[in-house]
Amino acid sequence: MDAEPRRRLFLGPQVRKLRRSMGLTQAQMAEGLEISASYLTLIERNQRPLTAQIILRLAEAYEVDVRTLAPGSDASVMVSLREVAADPMLKSADLSYADLADFAENFPQVADAMVRLHSAYRETRETVQIMGENAHEGMAYGAGLAHSPVEETREALQAHDNYYGELEAAAADIKAKGAVRTDLPQALTTSLVNHLKATHNIDVQIMPYDVMKGLLRRFDQHKRRLLLSELLTPSGRTFQVAHLVGTLEAGELVRAVAQDERLTSDASRALYRVTLLNYLAGAIMLPYSRVLEAAERLRYDVDIMASRFGASFEQVAHRLTTLRRPGEKGVPFFMVRVDRAGNMSKRFGGGVFPFARSGGSCPRWRLYEAFRVPGRVMVDVASLPEGQSFITIARTVERPAAGAHAPGQEMVVGLGAELSQAGNLVYADGLDLSARGLAKTLTPIGVNCRVCPREDCNWRAVPPISGQLVIDATRRSMTPYSFVN
Secondary structure, three states: OOOOOOOOOOOHHHHHHHHHHOOOOHHHHHHHHOOOHHHHHHHHOOOOOOOHHHHHHHHHHHOOOHHHHOOOOOHHHHHHHHHHHOOOOOHHHOOOHHHHHHHHHHOHHHHHHHHHHHHHHHHHHHHHHHHHHHHHOOOOOOOOOOOOHHHHHHHHHHHOOOOOHHHHHHHHHHHHHOOOOOOOHHHHHHHHHHHHHHHHOOEEEEEOHHHHOOOOEEEEOOOOEEEEEOOOOHHHHHHHHHHHHHHHHHHHHHHHHOOOOOOOOHHHHHHHHHHHHHHHHHHHHOOHHHHHHHHHHHOOOHHHHHHHHOOOHHHHHHHHOOOEEOOEEOOOOEEEEEOOOOOEEEEEOOOOOOOOOOOOOOOOOHHHHHHHOOOOOEEEEEEOOOOOEEEEEEEEEEEOOOOOOOOOEEEEEEEEEEHHHHHHOHHHOOOOOOHHHHHHHOEEOOOOOOOOOOOOOOOOOOOOOOOEEEOOOOOOOOOOOEEEO
């Protein structure tokens, strides 16, 4: 009897995602792999398997870690699909986790389209409900039913793994042409200011708060001045100068990169362009290779890196989520920024943590304990119901105050990675990561209450959308809701 044939690898979506992340056309990648463009098209459509020879060529031509091509479903997509499957309209379909995982793995683009369609349906349903309630109460209401620009921007960032090779190259080119110094933080700021004056005849001025009237930055095109508020921190001023340099010298590139079919409104497209300009400013302030080298040498000590690069804790944490260059990747991080009410004003999953599309985060996560000890880093090891475990750090950051009547806002920035990366992080030193140690210290969390299946959680705020609520007037348990998954 012949031996069982080896399983053929159909990795079309992974190859397509890799190609797009490097900004290559099918013809360009096909040339690098020494195959025809039509054959590459068949591979990306899962109509041809990825042979060992082509995998080796990928590794050699593009310095790709072939392990990153392994099939697997994005955890955030799985959370979103579970929300879709739990919708009352689809519950009769009885879609299991295995069904959804197979769907996400074999048809990722269709899965993404399904999630976006359901998101639009849910938002429309909720908006119509609010409109009806307002109309009943005689209140005025708007007619817009568009998707959230913030959510669409997050989807676009997620699709690019929060990495843009074209913008990294543009940042390096700007620094090279403008003789921008990055060896000292103060030298960086000074050289960027000098570059603006020499190249664009633009002066930079620090202005009093009362003159800026609540603005942190204003570009006066008529008088060729960049006006910065005195309320900005030094790192904030550097960022704003870098932002204008990037806008003037790579604005057209940003506009081209920002063309994304996920963006369905002018507001979404405008927000995405601003987000990409912020990315570019961060890349100018924190050069990719230098940041990665420092991160690996310092074992990702964010506070020391912030001092070295003249950046804030949040700026460095944000930059760490973008170190996804093929062949030169850092630890895959996710990042979140929350206020005391649990509102997420910033989140980057990076394919690491499955943030839900709606609702806050889990109150059991020690992220919120950072509010009790401002300025100190809180370390936690957390585990999701499906078994994924993470090492996370959290620290408070502050938005600038605007005088006695507008105090500064304290927020918490959280940064996390899969527990398997703990050995690369200085924050894991002293933690007992043995099975016995984790059994004592692991914090059981969920994505949020709406999608968390944990039945024994006394922190639960609402029942899960996928569970059947059980009402029994004769019993009262420690948990506020009883349900059957």
